[in-house]
Every structure is written in C-alpha cells, then in structure tokens.
Amino acid sequence: MDALAGLLDGPRARGAFLLRMVMEPPWSVRIEDRAPLCLMSVTRGEAWILPPGGAEPVHMRPGDVAVVRGPDPYTVADRQETVAHARIGPDGVCTTLHGEPLAESMRLGVRTWGNAADGAATMLVGTYLLDGEISRRLLDALPPVLALPSDARSSPLLALLDAEISQDEPAQNVVLDRLLDLLLIAVLRAWFARPDAEAPAWYRAMGDPVVGKALRLLQNSPARPWTVASLAADTGVSRAGLARRFTELVGEPPMAYLTGWRLALAADLLRETDATVEAVARQVGYGGTFAFSAAFKRVRSLSPQEYRRGRSTR
Numbered sequence: 331m332d333a334l335a336g337l338l339d340g341p342r343a344r345g346a347f348l349l350r351m352v353m354e355p356p357w358s359v360r361i362e363d364r365a366p367l368c369l370m371s372v373t374r375g376e377a378w379i380l381p382p383g384g385a386e387p388v389h390m391r392p393g394d395v396a397v398v399r400g401p402d403p404y405t406v407a408d409r410q411e412t413v414a415h416a417r418i419g420p421d422g423v424c425t426t427l428h429g430e431p432l433a434e435s436m437r438l439g440v441r442t443w444g445n446a447a448d449g450a451a452t453m454l455v456g457t458y459l460l461d462g463e464i465s466r467r468l469l470d471a472l473p474p475v476l477a478l479p480s481d482a483r484s485s486p487l488l489a490l491l492d493a494e495i496s497q498d499e500p501a502q503n504v505v506l507d508r509l510l511d512l513l514l515i516a517v518l519r520a521w522f523a524r525p526d527a528e529a530p531a532w533y534r535a536m537g538d539p540v541v542g543k544a545l546r547l548l549q550n551s552p553a554r555p556w557t558v559a560s561l562a563a564d565t566g567v568s569r570a571g572l573a574r575r576f577t578e579l580v581g582e583p584p585m586a587y588l589t590g591w592r593l594a595l596a597a598d599l600l601r602e603t604d605a606t607v608e609a610v611a612r613q614v615g616y617g618g619t620f621a622f623s624a625a626f627k628r629v630r631s632l633s634p635q636e637y638r639r640g641r642s643t644r
Contacts, residue, residue, distance in 0.1 A: 334519065334522055334533075336549060337467065337468055337471060337533070338468070338515045338518055338519065339465075340465030340467070340468045340598070341458070341468075341510075341511040341514050341515060342511065342602075343456075343458055343506075343507035343508075343510045343511050344459075344460070344507065345459070345503055345507065346456055346457060346458055346459060346506065346507050346510050347363075347365070347421075347422040347455075347456070347457040347459055348441055348454075348455065348456045348457070348491075348495055348506050348510065349422075349441045349442065349443050349454075349455050349495070350441060350442045350443070350452060350453070350454055350455075350492075350495050350496060351442075351443055351444050351452065351453045351454075351455055352438060352442060352443070352444035352445075352446060352447060352448075352449040352451070352452050353408065353444045353445055353446065353449045353450075353451045353452075353453075354444075354445055354446035354448075354449035354450055354451075355408040355409070355412075355450060355451070356408055356409070356412045357407065357408050357412065357415070357445060357449075357451070358405060358406070358407035358408065358412040358413060358414040358415060358416075359405065359406050359407070359414060359415075359416045359417070359418060360403060360404075360405050360414040360416070360417045360418070360427070361398075361403060361404050361405065361406060361418050362403040362417055362418065362419055362420075363400070363418050363419055363420050363421070363422065363457065363459075364400055364401035364420055365400045365401065365457045365458055365459055366399070366400045366401065366458055366460070366461050366469060367397065367398070367399055367400060367457070367458045367469065367472075367514075368397070368398045368400070368455065368456070368457045368458070369395065369396070369397050369398075369455075369456045369457075369510065369513065369514055369517065370390075370395070370396050370398070370406070370453055370454065370455045370456070371390075371393070371394065371395040371396070371453065371454045371488055372390045372391060372392050372393070372394055372451065372452070372453050373392060373393075373452045373453065373454060373492055374392060374450070374451060374452040375392070375408075375449075375450045375451030375452060376389065376390060376391050376392075376408070376451060377390045377406055377407065377408065377451055377453055378390070378406070378407050378408070378409060378410050379396055379398065379404060379405075379406055379475055379477075380404060380405040380406070380407065380410060381398075381402075381404050381474050381475050382402040382403060382404055382474070383402075385474060385475070387410050388475050388477045390453075390477070391479075391480070392480065393479075393480025393481075393488075394477065394478065394479050394480050395477075395478045395480075395483070395488065395517050396475060396476065396477045396478070397472065397475070397476040397478075397514065397517060397518070397521075398474070398475050398476075399469060399472050399473070399474050399475070399476075402474070404475075406453070408451060414427060415427070416432055416436075421459070422457070422459075424436065424443070439496060440496045440497070440498045441495050441496055442496055454488070454491060454492055454495060456491070456506075456510040456513070456514075458510075465594065465597070465598055466594055466597060467591075467594040468518075470530065471529065471530045471533065472518075473528050476517075476518075476521055478517055478520055478521050482520055482521075482524065483516065483517065483520045485513070485516040485517075485520075487509060487512055487513040487516055488513060490509060491506070491509045491510070491513055494506060494509060531579065531580050531581045532545060532580045532581075532587065534579070535576075535579040535580050538575070538579055540565055540566075540567055540571075540572065540575055541572075541575055541576050541579045541580065543564075543565045544561055544564075544565050544572060544576060544584060545580070545587075547561065547564055547565070548561070548584070548587065548588050548591060549591060552588065552591055552592050552595060552614050552615050553612070553613060553614060553615040554615065555615070556584075556585070556588055556615075557585075558572065558573055558583075558584055558585060561584055572584065588615075589625065590629075592614040592615050592616070593614070593625060593626055593629050593630070595613075595614050596610050596611070596613075596614045596622070596626060596634070597626075597630070597637065599613065599614070600634055600637055600638045601637075601638070607619050607622070607623070607634045607635060607638075610622070610634065611623075611634075619634075622634070
C-alpha cells in the first residue's frame, strides 16, 4: 500500500450529517458541533469560512471545496464582517445564539435548510460526526482549513452528491455516506498532489531515497521487531546516519515514529474489527497486552478496552 492510500483508507461515515444550505444575504452561521471533519462546497453564489484564532479567512466560489478540521468552532458567512445569527451545535442541532430552536423555521425540504428557498448562495455540507469515522493519522495530516479551487479537481462526485442529497429513497443515508467518503478521498488526493500542499513531514520525506525507504518498511511491516540498527541495515546506511536524517526530515526519531504508527493502526483495528486486544497487540508489533495497553493509554488516555467500548456505544 502506498503512503497516500494508507492515509486515505480511513473515512467511514456512519449516518453523516448532510444538507444543502440555501441562504440569502446577510447571513452568518457559527459552527460549534465539535465534529472532527466537515466538507463543504459552494454550488451557487459565494461564502466565507472564518477559522478560529484569527487564521486567514477562506473565500469560496462555485465549485470550490473546503475541508475543515474540528473540533474548534468556526463561522461560515456571506461576508467576513456579517455577525452570526445562527449556531450549529453537536448532532447538527440548530439554534439562535440565544438557544432558541431554528430547525423547523429554516427547514426548506429534505436535507435542505436555510433562510430563503431561492437564496443567492447554496452550499453542500457533509459532516463526520464521530472521531472514529476519521482516522487520527489523517486528521493530524491536515491543516485547520484545506481549500481546493474548482479548477484543481475533475471528479464528478460533487455533482452526484448534489443530485442525491435531497432525495428520499430507500437506504439513502447509506448512499450519501459512501458518496461523502469518496468525495473526501478525491478532494484530499487532489490536494496532496499540489506542490503547495501543507503535507505532514513524514509524507514529504517519502521522496527521500533513504528515509522514504525506511518509512515504507515501517509502515508495511509494523509487527517486525524493529531496531534502529535493523532498519539501517535494510536501508543500506549507518545507524547514526539513518537516525540523524530520519529525525531531520520526519521531525522525530525512527522508533518514536514507529510507536505512533503502531498505535494508530491499533486504534483502527479496535474500531473496525472484533479481534481481541491481544491479537491487535501482536498484529502491530507488541509481544503482549501489558506493554501494548500501557502505550495505548499513554497516548489516548484510554485503555484499548475503554477505547473500543466508547466507539461501540456512540
């Protein structure tokens, strides 16, 4: 599996929050749903995404797509200076800023919401509601807001999602979940291919003849009992040379990267399979459950059992 395929093998929407938002200016919506990831695209008119912390606003025009990483709140508006009049909270609950419900008064049809049926601006919004639907290693690879202009993609998926989002057919939620996954993957693939993409250090390091080989070895065979010495031998360089170059390009030593990779894989296995904790531990390179559980809890603040129970009850 290549590095990008491994990174994008994570999106698994389950009953995602999807809607078509139709708005007439002035409008501004504060997003405080704490969702891990949201994908949105303007199909008519324009909009601004105002990230938290004073980050650079993102201007969106028809066909542009943005991916916003949570859980920090942000605002979507017709203009940067428009004051928010609505709030989207957890589970997609819409209220005024004072807590008065808006869901019914702004409902315009099946999965369609806004302040005017023929508003000047229309956006498609798809939100992953739970952390378990998006792998942590993918979230860590993304900037707070990723914007892809319309001329940077050629996928027909956006038009298909636009056609399907207001349909009310049997199993429609399943169709929309899979379309959202495919659209997100297509957008991220196009973004990573751009020379100005803010890809993580380990991804950029894949192009290095030494460190790239070392990364592929670790990613493809995490269960091997790796040491810096054995990794250096397999890449044909000295132990000191590998450690120095790996740390310089990736930002952390080889064994620290391997630990993070093993635990990320383990989290996915705990979420997606019924394998025992011991089987998961051995599959990612731990000799037993004690060392694995201690490492997992140190990183996730939850034991493997607690992590699995948390995902199965949400």
